[in-house]
Amino acid sequence: MCGTGGRRFNSARPALNLSFSFKTTFEQNIDQLGGATLHVLPPTTPTRIEDPPMTVTIDIDRIGFSAEIFEEFLSTRTEPSWITDARRAAFAKYEELLGEELNPEEFKRVDLRIFNAAKFRPSTDESDASSISTLLASETEYGGSIRHVDGTTTHENVSEDITGNGVLFGDLQTLLTENRELLEPYFLKQAVRPDADRFSAWHAAFWTSGTLLYVPQGVDVDLPLHSLIAHTSDGVADFGHTLIIVEDEAKATLLEETTSTNEDHSGLHVGCVELIVGKYANLRYVQLQNWNQKTWHFAHQAGNVASQGSLQWTVVGLGSKLSHIHQDVNLNGRAATAEVNGVTFASDRQKISYYTQQHHKAQGTHSDLLYKEVLRDESRVIWRGMIKVDAAAQQTDGYQRSDALMLSSDTRCDSIPGLEIEADDVRCTHGATTGRVDEEQIFYAESRGISEKEAMHMIVEGFFQQVYDRIPIEIVRETLSRTVQGKLGIESMTVV
Amino acid sequence: MSSLLKITDLHVSVADTPILKGVNMEIRQGEIHALMGPNGSGKSTLAYALAGHPNYAITGGSIEIDGGNITEMEADERARLGMFLAFQYPVVIPGVKVADFIRHAVSNIRNPDRKEGEGLIGMREFRKEIKARMEELGMDVEFARRYLNDGFSGGEKKRMEILQMAMLQPKFAVLDETDSGLDSDAVRVVSEGLAKLSGPEMGVLIITHHERLLEFNPPQYTHVILGGRIVEIGDAALAHDLHANGYATVRERHPEAAADNAKAEEAAAV
Numbered sequence: 074m075c076g077t078g079g080r081r082f083n084s085a086r087p088a089l090n091l092s093f094s095f096k097t098t099f100e101q102n103i104d105q106l107g108g109a110t111l112h113v114l115p116p117t118t119p120t121r122i123e124d125p126p127m128t129v130t131i132d133i134d135r136i137g138f139s140a141e142i143f144e145e146f147l148s149t150r151t152e153p154s155w156i157t158d159a160r161r162a163a164f165a166k167y168e169e170l171l172g173e174e175l176n177p178e179e180f181k182r183v184d185l186r187i188f189n190a191a192k193f194r195p196s197t198d199e200s201d202a203s204s205i206s207t208l209l210a211s212e213t214e215y216g217g218s219i220r221h222v223d224g225t226t227t228h229e230n231v232s233e234d235i236t237g238n239g240v241l242f243g244d245l246q247t248l249l250t251e252n253r254e255l256l257e258p259y260f261l262k263q264a265v266r267p268d269a270d271r272f273s274a275w276h277a278a279f280w281t282s283g284t285l286l287y288v289p290q291g292v293d294v295d296l297p298l299h300s301l302i303a304h305t306s307d308g309v310a311d312f313g314h315t316l317i318i319v320e321d322e323a324k325a326t327l328l329e330e331t332t333s334t335n336e337d338h339s340g341l342h343v344g345c346v347e348l349i350v351g352k353y354a355n356l357r358y359v360q361l362q363n364w365n366q367k368t369w370h371f372a373h374q375a376g377n378v379a380s381q382g383s384l385q386w387t388v389v390g391l392g393s394k395l396s397h398i399h400q401d402v403n404l405n406g407r408a409a410t411a412e413v414n415g416v417t418f419a420s421d422r423q424k425i426s427y428y429t430q431q432h433h434k435a436q437g438t439h440s441d442l443l444y445k446e447v448l449r450d451e452s453r454v455i456w457r458g459m460i461k462v463d464a465a466a467q468q469t470d471g472y473q474r475s476d477a478l479m480l481s482s483d484t485r486c487d488s489i490p491g492l493e494i495e496a497d498d499v500r501c502t503h504g505a506t507t508g509r510v511d512e513e514q515i516f517y518a519e520s521r522g523i524s525e526k527e528a529m530h531m532i533v534e535g536f537f538q539q540v541y542d543r544i545p546i547e548i549v550r551e552t553l554s555r556t557v558q559g560k561l562g563i564e565s566m567t568v569v
Numbered sequence: 570m571s572s573l574l575k576i577t578d579l580h581v582s583v584a585d586t587p588i589l590k591g592v593n594m595e596i597r598q599g600e601i602h603a604l605m606g607p608n609g610s611g612k613s614t615l616a617y618a619l620a621g622h623p624n625y626a627i628t629g630g631s632i633e634i635d636g637g638n639i640t641e642m643e644a645d646e647r648a649r650l651g652m653f654l655a656f657q658y659p660v661v662i663p664g665v666k667v668a669d670f671i672r673h674a675v676s677n678i679r680n681p682d683r684k685e686g687e688g689l690i691g692m693r694e695f696r697k698e699i700k701a702r703m704e705e706l707g708m709d710v711e712f713a714r715r716y717l718n719d720g721f722s723g724g725e726k727k728r729m730e731i732l733q734m735a736m737l738q739p740k741f742a743v744l745d746e747t748d749s750g751l752d753s754d755a756v757r758v759v760s761e762g763l764a765k766l767s768g769p770e771m772g773v774l775i776i777t778h779h780e781r782l783l784e785f786n787p788p789q790y791t792h793v794i795l796g797g798r799i800v801e802i803g804d805a806a807l808a809h810d811l812h813a814n815g816y817a818t819v820r821e822r823h824p825e826a827a828a829d830n831a832k833a834e835e836a837a838a839v
Contacts, residue, residue, distance in 0.1 A: 521674035535664025
């Protein structure tokens with residue numbers, strides 16, 4: 074898709090609704106370091122021209138919440154003192170971190186200059202849940218579902234078949250309060266730490282509603298669970314948290330989505346996802362981010378996988394004005410595995426950024442990350458990936474790849490893979506491609522009577538198909554396919 | 570009344586370099602024509618120009634189907650009028666299933682006014698049809714589920730071209746070295762496949778270096794192209810003679826075209 078071969082097309086084509094042209098702002102193809110045994114220190118430098126570093130020193134007033142806002146927020150909470158104490162500690166950390174520079178490696182391409190936290194407040198109003206639309210809720214039978222609206226849990230249910238096995242599923246604060254001994258050791262302690270950066274600290278101080286799933290040892294929750302995070306009011310700040318603990322030999326699937334009821338309401342989500350996968354356990358987790366295009370989305374997301382455990386994690390980015398996800402996969406136990414899938418479709422002036430890390434900490438661990446991004450209009454996508462292999466993590470197999478397809482010359486994509494390897498007997502492969510739609514593919518389809526526009530759409534869908542094929546949950550594949558078609562402007566299209 | 574593809578004084582440039590310098594040809598439905606010529610003579614250029622490739626700029630002359638001028642039409646419009654090109658190098662479209670691709674193509678060709686998002690040919694009917702065609706061509710039906718040409722061998726790709734031709738039933742099919750790069754078994758399959766498909770409903774233009782394809786599909790007309798012009802027209806015997814003896818005598822008879830051809834070959838080699 075991004076090779077240098079092939080003809081260049083000169084002829085002017087009629088303008089399309091889905092505009093594209095064949096100049097590209099940036100093209101790279103970092104080839105694979107596949108198969109070889111690597112001993113790489115320091116990390117390989119990707120072959121790209123670096124941007125001039127953007128300043129990441131940000132005016133504190135513009136990115137932070139004040140102590141007054143914090144006290145006001147606390148006064149609205151009814152919760153045990155250990156939770157409040159943890160919030161206070163996090164807030165102190167937050168104030169401290171606001172004065173520090175964000176990690177330039179992670180943030181230098183993420184333009185936060187126009188982000189103004191003062192525009193957003195945790196919601197205290199009654200929310201309007203009547204017009205919430207979901208992509209996933211009605212697609213299948215769920216074992217339980219939970220809904221958070223403007224930072225408040227408004228609905229939860231779970232089948233007794235599931236809770237009968239000792240599974241906890243529901244509102245995070247309620248369940249944390251009721252099961253302190255069980256859950257406190259996990260919450261913001263193992264996967265995501267409040268002191269990681271100002272966003273995690275901000276979240277830890279202000280977290281509001283959240284989804285908790287706890288699956289005891291050996292329990293298989295065979296029906297998927299559903300979690301929905303919605304924004305309905307203008308200027309809402311929500312700090313939703315998702316904590317999933319799948320104990321040894323247990324198994325579960327959670328599908329989570331975000332949505333906004335009003336296209337014109339601005340919103341802020343400072344979220345956190347913590348996935349704890351026990352020995353021989355299996356977790357499938359999907360987060361489908363589908364905010365409106367006036368929502369800012371910041372999230373720390375981390376998965377810890379114990380020995381022989383497996384995590385299948387799918388991240389979908391469709392909405393938001395700007396989103397930045399810090400995604401960590403920690404392979405903590407021997408022969409732990411993680412498969413990470415990314416589906417991103419950016420349009421208009423959206424900016425969608427990922428900072429992913431696959432951290433191999435134990436022997437014989439396996440990670441496999443595939444991100445696919447489609448960009449149209451004037452959107453921008455940033456992916457900075459890293460595979461880290463500790464000295465102890467011999468016989469590791471790490472893979473990461475990001476492919477971006479640019480549909481317009483006004484889009485911009487930065488894909489930067491990286492390796493940091495301290496073990497000497499590993500196999501690590503990475504790659505990134507960015508390119509535009511291949512004109513020869515379009516012509517081939519046209520020569521079969523398929524219009525240029527329809528051909529474009531098929532090619533985009535085919536591009537994503539390669540990552541859909543890795544998603545083990547049919548309704549997610551179908552929903553994504555339909556949602557992408559919607560974003561492409563296809564009213565209905567039958568897929569074989 | 571059979572349809573007529575009429576090419577009149579066709580001039581085509583690629584990246585501002587003139588390649589075809591006045592090609593004339595008439596192909597009726599039901600006829601088989603062979604197009605032969607040395608490297609650089611413009612064979613593939615004619616194929617692409619007929620199909621409507623945007624890089625092949627038609628700078629003069631016309632292409633008509635039954636008197637309707639298609640010279641300015643996009644490739645998909647031409648296809649909907651019955652034009653088909655079997656590619657020398659079929660294109661891979663990752664993630665798009667063979668069946669899905671052909672179903673869209675068939676729907677557009679059989680319902681030329683169809684717009685994107687409008688109904689496709691019925692699934693049951695389509696499946697039955699594609700299965701039958703694949704079996705006739707000795708193809709594993711599993712191929713329908715694979716991604717278009719993705720990981721296909723050379724022979725599989727060419728068979729896929731013939732399958733598409735069988736499904737689309739064009740009025741005029743141009744086969745651009747469909748038999749090149751294939752082992753003899755694959756050439757036989759493609760040759761037999763074409764022989765089965767061609768008939769009173771299809772006009773065929775075969776561009777080839779091989780005898781085999783023409784043995785199975787003997788041409789009524791052989792056109793010899795040199796330096797971007799058709800310099801000789803004959804029957805199957807001419808094709809046979811060129812295969813046996815090469816283009817030396819043709820070059821002698823048409824020194825000016827031969828000089829042009831030599832220039833084009835040189836330019837291509839740079």
